[in-house]
Structure formats: structure tokens, C-alpha cells
Amino acid sequence: MESWIYISGISLAFSIPGLLYSYYSVILFLSTFRYPRYLADSRSVRETPFVSILIATFNEKFVVANTLDALKGLHYPREKLQVVVADDSSDETADVIDRKVTELNTIGIQSVVSRREGRAGFKSGALNQAAPLLKGDYVLLLDADSTVSPDVLIKGLNAIGRNPRIGFVSFRVGHYNREQNWTTRLFALQLDQGDTVSKMGAYSIDAPYSFQGGFVLVSIPLLRHVGFWAKDSIVEDADLSCRIYCAGYRGVYLSDVRIFSEDPSSLEVWKKQAARVAQGWAKCAIANGRMILGCTNLSIWRRIVLFSTLVGPFQGLSWIVVTFVSALGLILGLSAPSNSIFSSPIYVILVTLPLVSFFASGIYALRIQKILSLRNLVLLPLLSYTSSCMTTAIMIGFLNGMRGKPGIFFRTPKHGPEAAANKQYHRDIRLDRIAIAEGILATAALAMSIIVLLDGVWPLTLTLAGFGALTLKSMNLSRMFTQKSIPTSSL
Numbered sequence: 001m002e003s004w005i006y007i008s009g010i011s012l013a014f015s016i017p018g019l020l021y022s023y024y025s026v027i028l029f030l031s032t033f034r035y036p037r038y039l040a041d042s043r044s045v046r047e048t049p050f051v052s053i054l055i056a057t058f059n060e061k062f063v064v065a066n067t068l069d070a071l072k073g074l075h076y077p078r079e080k081l082q083v084v085v086a087d088d089s090s091d092e093t094a095d096v097i098d099r100k101v102t103e104l105n106t107i108g109i110q111s112v113v114s115r116r117e118g119r120a121g122f123k124s125g126a127l128n129q130a131a132p133l134l135k136g137d138y139v140l141l142l143d144a145d146s147t148v149s150p151d152v153l154i155k156g157l158n159a160i161g162r163n164p165r166i167g168f169v170s171f172r173v174g175h176y177n178r179e180q181n182w183t184t185r186l187f188a189l190q191l192d193q194g195d196t197v198s199k200m201g202a203y204s205i206d207a208p209y210s211f212q213g214g215f216v217l218v219s220i221p222l223l224r225h226v227g228f229w230a231k232d233s234i235v236e237d238a239d240l241s242c243r244i245y246c247a248g249y250r251g252v253y254l255s256d257v258r259i260f261s262e263d264p265s266s267l268e269v270w271k272k273q274a275a276r277v278a279q280g281w282a283k284c285a286i287a288n289g290r291m292i293l294g295c296t297n298l299s300i301w302r303r304i305v306l307f308s309t310l311v312g313p314f315q316g317l318s319w320i321v322v323t324f325v326s327a328l329g330l331i332l333g334l335s336a337p338s339n340s341i342f343s344s345p346i347y348v349i350l351v352t353l354p355l356v357s358f359f360a361s362g363i364y365a366l367r368i369q370k371i372l373s374l375r376n377l378v379l380l381p382l383l384s385y386t387s388s389c390m391t392t393a394i395m396i397g398f399l400n401g402m403r404g405k406p407g408i409f410f411r412t413p414k415h416g417p418e419a420a421a422n423k424q425y426h427r428d429i430r431l432d433r434i435a436i437a438e439g440i441l442a443t444a445a446l447a448m449s450i451i452v453l454l455d456g457v458w459p460l461t462l463t464l465a466g467f468g469a470l471t472l473k474s475m476n477l478s479r480m481f482t483q484k485s486i487p488t489s490s491l
Helices: 003-034 064-073 093-106 122-133 152-160 182-204 220-226 236-246 267-293 300-310 314-331 345-368 379-402 433-454 458-474
Strands: 051-057 081-087 110-114 138-143 166-175 215-219 250-261
Touching: 003 182, 003 300, 003 314, 003 345, 051 064, 051 122, 064 081, 064 093, 081 093, 081 122, 093 110, 110 122, 122 236, 138 152, 138 220, 152 166, 152 215, 152 250, 166 182, 182 250, 182 267, 182 345, 182 379, 215 220, 215 236, 220 236, 236 250, 236 267, 236 300, 267 300, 267 379, 267 458, 314 379, 314 433, 314 458, 345 379, 379 433, 379 458, 433 458
Parallel strands: 051 081, 051 138, 081 110, 166 250
Antiparallel strands: 138 215, 166 215
């Protein structure tokens, strides 16, 4: 058998999972047009159940005060509210929290702080430590930088009471530093698009999806039923989502209700966050795979969707294999340009159609939020390429998760509304294995793109060149020569 057949076979085999995932995203996008907009009806709730608000914090001195202050403006009886702060901080954040908790108690909102020795289990460990303190019928889970709108509880409780199967309500992620720089604008657009497709679309067809831990209202009896948070998870929200769905419950998504948070302001930080999620989701798939696939409370297609969501980061590995194997086949003369799958009109069309959906869903996400403008539209082509610079880190994170390697809960740096004054770099670039792998693959991709260009395989050339250039850009290599030391206090 000729070598080009092996190369094409490998490329196609690794393309199939990514294509299936991409076409499922197309289905979700089309389903968003069925999304019922009345879900965010803000009429007063008939009953006002006791609601706890649980906030996990770790050295968040620049943002946690705003988060706690926003709770004072909630349109909800203060005697029916409780605030629990699960604080693992080792800096002056603890003083900020204590002061704000005193203020909340003074105005009639029951508030308490849960602290512990060490950080065992990271965020999930802190949440489990604080769980026995929760008194409410429901709990609003927030991150340290989550800024709520006054009517979030009324709208959330209205939605959760529509169906006894509903176990949680997730809210759209807002972005209070959206206009800080190009990276924050791109990150905000990515989340806008992701929320629109994966949550609006999934809700419309009653498909499972993973909520985000800082933007969700959950039934406390249900939390007790599923055993609260996994002890060793670095993606506690994805793990909890799986167990809630497998318990026979579903979620509802409120597209028009936002909880605002801070977006990462550099590609490097964004990439580290993506790698942590990829590793955590892979570990979650291994830990919960048997439970998901054998769950009788879910139909077969919903089990497949839920499991496939967790292994979605596999697309990073499949993309690397497909592009590099195809490029090496051309460079080594093992495959003629005409035999490359990137020269096949059918393959190019199959890959391109989800890309059309990608742009259409981005436009729709901007439109429904009433921020559709030329200034935001020009971000879409850049976003499609920016995601490629995350590929190496996501691939390595996914492989580490599949190996069961313990993960580190990478904390995205938060600088608060006064970002310019508070800015400090959270974790400097290091010549670790991921950085070395990124540099090697990016440099190889740029070199191969030149050779592939000479062979006239344009789709593969553009793919390799974009990946290589943006990966090197995201590494911010100049800091390696300007920083003399790495502060360890924030690691």
C-alpha cells in the first residue's frame, strides 16, 4: 500500500471526531433560534425562599470588595439572604472580606466566612468546607469577581420554578473589562459566542451542557443529593454539572441575565486557563465516564453528548496530528500535493461549512446582545485564528488529564475595575515543558508552511502559518529576557 494512503487514513481518522463535534455545534447554533426569550420574565416571585450566596476566594483583594458590595443592591428581602465566603486567602484579601462581611451583617444580610488550613482540593475543597454553613433552599454560586445585577435572584427563581426537573439556572457571562485591550475583547466575544451556542442551543433541544461555577443558581437539596463537589477536581463546575444531569435533572439558561466578571488581559493567561480546563475535563471524563454512559436517567444521545462535551479538548490533539502529518507527508515526499486531504475539495468543504456557522453564530451572539457593530465584527476573523494559539497548551493539558496527572488550579489574575492601577503579572513565563513544546511546534509549523506553500497547498499553508505565528505571539517571549526572577508568592 502506498505511503500517501496511510497518511490520508491517519489524517481522516483524527479529523472525524473534530468534524462530528463541529457539526454538533452547527446543530446547536440552528437550535438557538428556538430559544424561548420569555424565560427571563422578571415578575415578582410568589414565594421568597431563603437563598444562600457562596463565594470562593483566594488572594482576590482587587475584586472581592466590588462583588460583596453588589450584593447589597439585590432586589430580594435581606432577611431571606445569607452570604458565605469560602476564603483560602493568604494575603490582605482576608482583611477586605472581614470588613465587607461586617457591613453586610450590619444591613441585615446574614454573612459568614469559612477559612481552613492549606488549600487541599483547591476551589472544590474550599467549597466543600463551607457547604455545611449553607442555610438556604438555593445557593447562588459566585466567583470572587462576579458582580451581580439587582434582579438576578428574582429572574433565576422564576426560571427554576417552571419545571420540577430543573436543578440549576445558569446566567450569561458579562464582561466589565471588555474594552481593556484586544485580548479582553476577543475573550469576551468567545464567551458571548460560546454561551449563545452551547447554552441557548442546548437548552432549546434539552441537551446537557456544563455550567460555569461563578454564574449559577443551584438547588441545595440537589447539591446534597449528588454529594456536593468532587474532592480532587480542578473543574468543579463541569464535574457537578455531570452529576446533576445523571441524577435526572436539567438546567435552564437565562441569556438576558448577566453576572459580570473580569476577562484575562493577555493571551498567555487565557492560554493557561484553557489548558487547565482541558486537563480538568479529561480527568472528569475518566472519573465520570462509566456513570455517564451507563446513566438510565439520560437518553442514549444525551449520554453521548455529555461525554463528548468533556472530551471536546481532544480536538486540539486531532488538529495537531492532522496538520503535521499532512505537512510532513508533503515535505518528505511521501505524499504528492494532489493526494493531500487539504487538496480535496470535499474535505475543504466539510471543514469550511462549520467555519461559516462559526462566523454566523458570532454575528448572532453580538446581535442578541445589541452590540453588533463593525468594530466588533472585525474581531471574528481574528478570533478564529487566536483559538489556534491555544492548541498546544490544550493538547498537553488534555493528554495530562487522560493520564490522570494531578492538576494545578491555575487562578486567572484579577485586577478589578481599576486595572491600570492594580496591574501585576500573576505568573511569569517559564521554560517549562508546555512552553518548550509550544516553541518547538510553532517554529516547526512556520518552517513547514513555507515549504507547503511551494507545493501550492494553500489551506494547509494558512493553517500552519496562523498557528505558528499566533502561538509565538501568545508566549510573550520578550519577558524571558527582561524578567530576572519569578515571584513565587503568587503561584
